[in-house]
Amino acid sequence: MSGTTDRPRISTRRLVGVGLAVCLVIAGIVSFYASSHPDGLEYVASSLGFESVARDSATAGSPLADYSVRGVSDGRLAGGLAGVVGAVVVGLLMFGLVRIIGRRRGSAARP
Amino acid sequence: MHVPDGFLDAPTSVATGVVAAGVVGASLVRAARHELDERTAPLAGLVAVFVFAAQMVNFPVGAGTSGHLLGAALAAVLVGPATATLCLTVVLAVQAFLFADGGVTALGTNVLLMGVVGVWVGYGVARGALALLPRKLSSIPVAAAAGALVSVPVAALSFTGLYALGGAAPIPLGALAGTMVGWHLLIGVGEAVITFLAVTSIVAARPDLVHVARGRLPALELRIPEVVA
Numbered sequence: 001m002s003g004t005t006d007r008p009r010i011s012t013r014r015l016v017g018v019g020l021a022v023c024l025v026i027a028g029i030v031s032f033y034a035s036s037h038p039d040g041l042e043y044v045a046s047s048l049g050f051e052s053v054a055r056d057s058a059t060a061g062s063p064l065a066d067y068s069v070r071g072v073s074d075g076r077l078a079g080g081l082a083g084v085v086g087a088v089v090v091g092l093l094m095f096g097l098v099r100i101i102g103r104r105r106g107s108a109a110r111p
Numbered sequence: 112m113h114v115p116d117g118f119l120d121a122p123t124s125v126a127t128g129v130v131a132a133g134v135v136g137a138s139l140v141r142a143a144r145h146e147l148d149e150r151t152a153p154l155a156g157l158v159a160v161f162v163f164a165a166q167m168v169n170f171p172v173g174a175g176t177s178g179h180l181l182g183a184a185l186a187a188v189l190v191g192p193a194t195a196t197l198c199l200t201v202v203l204a205v206q207a208f209l210f211a212d213g214g215v216t217a218l219g220t221n222v223l224l225m226g227v228v229g230v231w232v233g234y235g236v237a238r239g240a241l242a243l244l245p246r247k248l249s250s251i252p253v254a255a256a257a258g259a260l261v262s263v264p265v266a267a268l269s270f271t272g273l274y275a276l277g278g279a280a281p282i283p284l285g286a287l288a289g290t291m292v293g294w295h296l297l298i299g300v301g302e303a304v305i306t307f308l309a310v311t312s313i314v315a316a317r318p319d320l321v322h323v324a325r326g327r328l329p330a331l332e333l334r335i336p337e338v339v340a
Binding site for chain 2: 007010012013016019020021023024026027030031032033035036037038039040041043044045047048049050052053054055056057058059060062065066067069078082084085086087089090091093094095096098099101102
C-alpha cells in the first residue's frame with residue numbers, strides 16, 4: 001500500500017480527459033488495424049455449421065452498420081469516424097446516466 | 112461474442128430480455144446505493160467509453176479466429192459490479208442499435224452473457240484472488256487479470272447453456288461447449304493482458320477511485336485525534 005498519499009496524484013478531470021483522448025485514438029485510429037478474422041463465436045458457428053441461422057439485424061440498414069459510415073468510401077476514414085461517433089454516444093449516455101443517478105442520490109441523502 | 116439475431120429462438124430471447132431488464136434495473140438501484148458517488152462517477156463514464164473503444168480492436172488468436180475485450184472484469188474491478196453491468200449495457204445497446212453489432216432481439220442475451228455473467232464471474236474471481244494475494248495495491252491488477260481470464264470462457268459456456276435451451280439449429284452440444292470454451296480461453300488470455308494493463312494504469316494514477324481498493328488504502332482511513340478529556 002505504499003506510495004499512496006492523501007492528495008490524488010492527478011485530478012479526476014485530468015484522468016478522465018487523458019483517458020477519453022486515449023479512447024478516441026483507439027476507436028478512431030487503432031481500430032483500423034484490428035484483426036478482420038471472425039470472432040470466437042462466429043468461428044465456432046461456421047465450423048459447427050449453424051452460422052446460417054443468424055438473421056440480419058433490424059438495424060443492418062443503419063448508416064453506421066458494421067462500424068462504417070454510409071457515403072464514406074475510404075475504409076480507414078469511415079471506420080475511424082464510426083469509432084469516434086460510437087465513443088461519443090457511449091460517453092454521452094454513460095456520463096449522463098451516472099449524473100442522473102448521482103443527482104437523485106444526492107437529493108435522497110438530504111432529509 | 113456478440114450473439115446475432117436468429118441464433119436463439121424467440122421464447123429464449125424474450126426470456127433473456129426479461130431477465131436482463133430485471134438485472135439492469137436492480138443494478139441501477141445497487142449502483143446508486145453502493146457504488147456511484149460524485150467522486151467515482153466520472154470513472155464509470157470513462158470505463159464505458161474504453162470498453163466500447165477496446166471492443167473495436169479484435170486481436171488474432173490463431174487459425175483464422177479473433178477475439179476482442181469484453182471488459183466485464185475490468186469494469187467490475189474499477190467501478191463495481193452493478194455499475195459495470197450498466198457500462199456494458201450502454202455499450203451493447205449502442206453497438207446493437209447504431210452499428211448492427213449483436214442482434215436487437217439478442218440484446219437481452221448479450222447483456223446477460225457479457226454484462227451480467229461476465230461481470231459477476233470476473234468480479235467474483237477477482238475478489239477471491241484479492242483475498243489470497245498480499246494486501247498491496249499491486250495485487251489489484253493481478254486479481255483483475257485472473258477475473259478477466261475466467262470471465263470469458265464462462266460467458267462462452269453460458270452461451271452454450273442458452274443454446275441448449277433454445278438454439279435455432281440442432282448441433283451436438285458437447286462439441287459446441289468444447290469449441291466455445293477452447294477458443295474463448297485463448298481470447299481470455301488477451302482479455303487478461305488488456306485488463307491487467309488498463310487496471311494497472313488506473314491504480315497507478317488514482318487508486319482512491321478503484322472500487323475493489325476500498326478499504327485497502329490506509330492513507331484514506333479516517334484518523335480521529337484522541338480527545339483529551
